[in-house]
Amino acid sequence: MVSFTPDAYDEVIDHAREGKPYEICGVLGGRHDGDEARVEFVRRVENVSETPRVNYLMEPEDQLAAIDDVEERGDVVGFYHSHPEGPRQPSETDADRANWPRHSYVIVSLGRDEPFVGSWRWTGEAFDDEEVVVDSD
8 A cells, every 4th residue: 555645646646737748757755664655745857758758767867866855854655657648557668667676656647537546566576556545634
């Protein structure tokens, strides 16, 4: 399970909407403890993919700076990106690029009227679907 503060949840959706029609990406920060994770803040990272409508590639220096910033404030919970028109689940490319076992990979899909926020935990070999919860204030 991954839980979000309302502000962090809104931030990933806002970032996806602002970036549309391109994919956006970033790092999720908060508390990471085994099977449970809590996203308390978000650090945006520039997408430098040559095909940003259908892929994301985190700018390497920006990604490292984001991870450093997150680790100064808490734990890296995982990563997020959007599928502006695409599917709600991770793509084959998403699986190829995943390299943080036991961390959450969140996708914001804007392909319908309402945004969909899904999360998958990377096992090191595959994605396992995980529940997304928004904490109440």
